[in-house]
Amino acid sequence: MDTGLFDKNGTPINVGDKTRLVLDDGEVREFDVCFKTVNRTTVKTLPGFELQTAEVSITGIFFCWEGNDLLPCVDGNGISDVSKMEVVKR
Numbered sequence: 001m002d003t004g005l006f007d008k009n010g011t012p013i014n015v016g017d018k019t020r021l022v023l024d025d026g027e028v029r030e031f032d033v034c035f036k037t038v039n040r041t042t043v044k045t046l047p048g049f050e051l052q053t054a055e056v057s058i059t060g061i062f063f064c065w066e067g068n069d070l071l072p073c074v075d076g077n078g079i080s081d082v083s084k085m086e087v088v089k090r
Contacts, residue, residue, distance in 0.1 A: 001035060003061045011087045018089035021081055031063035038062060038069045
């Protein structure tokens, strides 16, 4: 399944791929690319809503690492982790 995402080399990232991300400190993490539904209970609501957080179900592309279902982060320059990853296994 095509995710619509591309790695740092312009290679399409597909569900079932394994990607590698090298962090700024040199740590290497490998992720399994998954399509799944994940329940989250710590999502902040919009200002003015009665509750400050809400329980939500998010269905989409997750990067699974060491038992964690992660969404891509964006750095201080607005650059997504995905664009820093490399597909290492299809």
